Amino acid sequence: MEQPVTAVYDANILYPAPLRDLFIRLAQAGLVQARWTETIHDEWMRNILKNNPQLASERLLRTRMLMNGAVRDCLVTGYEDLIESITLPDLDDRHVLAAAIRAGAKVIVTYNLKDFPQGMLTGFDIEAIHPDDFLVGLLDVAPGVVCAAVKRQRESLRNPPKTTEELLTTLESQGLTQAVARLRTFASLL
Known part of the structure; x- marks a missing residue:
């Protein structure tokens, strides 16, 4: 894996705080050019609030702001025009692939590999990869940095x-x- 690899983090990577923290630190260390969108933010935040209704949305908005400030050039914009032309098993995931295409990402880091079949990504030179495999790949090339x-x-x-x-x-x-x-x-x- 070439460093830094441009990777779109799916919402399910940003949902659990420990994983979000680690994957942002990997970007800060220069191993990853981490990318996401405001729509991806909306998705992980909505799911946290659904599962933890006692949590204040202001707290998550602060986390969102800190994330955007912590990783240079993290926000992907101007991808929306691609969404309708993309075919995926789950139509709600098309925005993630559209963002990856627009960002020039090589990988989408996600737990939902079945929603990003490799055959549908090959033409875009993008690979969906499980966070465990992604981290192992980073350990292979830069164990000290990880x-x-x-x-x-x-x-x-x-x-x-x-x-x-x-x-x-x-x-x-x-x-x-x-x-x-x-x-x-x-x-x-x-």
């Missing part, structure tokens, strides 16, 4: 703080099983 990003994430956790193993267990619970197995071999660096 470890430093995980360490910064762990050190930023204050309420409550987490040990290295607690953070790795959290990431593992998010489906990053292969990557966490690799990261455990670097535990002293995290």
Whole structure:
């Protein structure tokens, strides 16, 4: 995987806070040119509020603003005209592929691989990739940079703080099983 790889993060990558934090840190470290849209923001925020109605929407709006400020050139615009011409199994995912095309992304990082069949992406030179496989690929090319990003994430956790193993267990619970197995071999660096 060439660095930095331009990747559109699907809403399901931004929904869980631990994953969102790590994947933004990977972008800040220069491994990824992370991209998303206001529509992708709307989707992850809507789902969090649906599943956690007690959460204040202002808090998520602040997170959204911080995310946009944390990653340079993260917002993709001007992709809407492509949506109608795209065919995918789930019509509601066409905006993600349209954004990836407009951004010149090589990958869409998503848990929903079935919604982005490779045969439908090949013509655009884009690949849908599971976050675990994406992180393993980054570990293959820049283990030290990935470890430093995980360490910064762990050190930023204050309420409550987490040990290295607690953070790795959290990431593992998010489906990053292969990557966490690799990261455990670097535990002293995290």
